[in-house]
Amino acid sequence: MATKTTVPAVEGLFTVVDGHAHLIGGKIPGRESYFFPKHLAGADPAVGPTELEEVRLSRRGTIWSFSNSEYPPPPPFVPRTDPYEPITIAAVELATEKMVILGQVADGWTVHDLEVGMEVELIVDTLYEDDEHVYTVWKWRPTGDAPSEEN
């Protein structure tokens, strides 16, 4: 069986450098105003539309809020498993950028394992697969001990 090629589900939103995952954001040159995704997150009206620097956003933050989807979301979401297993989702606050960014939570973590204020870090993991490709996305993973199986 041929090896599947791993590709980002959408290009240009995240990167892995030296084994560390980062979201790719935009930043106004000379100003601490950050945007994610770089080209789809509006503008600072004091500056207006402008060419943004591409920056790697902080790879650690704290959970601002969290939830899950007990039912499979509709397309364009592609369930990774059949039958569908509920996905956990967190909105994470980055201290330096002073912004909140949404993402799925790493496998094995449910809403019962999470708390507002918990520290998480960014990873890149499988979103879904087809016959030729593994499609990847960013996810948030708590930095503390993995949840026990009884959960």
Next chain:
Amino acid sequence: MEDIAILGVGMHPWGKWGRNFVEYGTKAATDALADAEVDWRDVGFVSGALTVRCGYPGYVAGSTFANALGFTGAQVASSYAACASGATALNVARGQILSGACDVALVVGADTTPKGFLAPNEGKRPDDTDWLRFHLVGATNPVYFALAAQRRMALYGATQEDFAAVKVKNSRHGVHNANARYTKEYDLDDIANSPTVSHPLRLLEICATSDGGAALVVSSMEFARAHGVSDPVRVKGISLVTPSYPDTMLDLPYLATDSAAAVPPAELTFKESIGARVYAEAGMGPDDVDVAEVYDLSSALELDWYEQLGFCPKGDAEKLLRDGVTAIGGRLPVNPSGGLGAFGEAVPAQAIAQVCELTWQLRGQAGARQVDGARVGVTANQGLFGHGSSVLVAR
């Protein structure tokens, strides 16, 4: 801003009828015209709130409804602002009336909705955050509602039972509304036994998508007087503000908030600014309000609105609810219609339906769900991509 008069209101009952949206809008418009005792041929302007789910006739809803009523040469416009579309259509009509372009206008919105989650348009569109949030995160609308609910629990100690109590209250109101889709009275056990959709919210606490239609006949105050209506319900304020940068509350359909690293957040959050604007335009404040219709896309979001509209300080909404203040019979009933919990959402009709309910309340025509002595009412709603609205009406 000068007032305009609400001469007539009409609705097609909410449900999952599966028929052409034009039928619902035409029925609502016909009822509103009859309620106003205005001949359709005297309407100078038709302001449609459009639907993106019913093909081209939906995109040009103003014209579609005008055609269904019989073309008369009236001027026409169709507006889209997600859930705020109905308030936008009312605002366009107000502009036409106050500029003198017409004396009387018809505002109408209706929708036929698919079952289940609202989803983005088809096709691969990675330049659309509405597409990205579904594809990359699986963040449905209820996920965003749940994030806000969980945040309330963490910040203010709200409980799932508090959220359920909102649904129980609104179901008690909706029982008395013939236009509502769900007229069953629920108790806390019913909510606790309904399946979780997005933790901590349960199925019965998340608004469904519905078919329905609503319409208003509005006019200049001068036309109303000449028409023999000396004390109409008046539109005192309409707010359709955009957020102010940096908006630091995560809201659908975005993947991230703005960054507050260079510029501190504005004094008011986006939803607080929606209410602030409508009060400023009306020359009134939260203390003047007797009754409110707010967007309970989830039970928990209704609690947020109590604070965002200034009915209580942040963190006190649960107390307002528990004390019965926001139930019919309380000091400031919220969602006497039953709210979205009893209606489900028919997007372009919903903001208009809120104004219909307040008009019935201010006229004393709300029957078993009447708020005694209501003179001032306010609506609030929210939609995707920086849309939200509030309308303040008074007698």
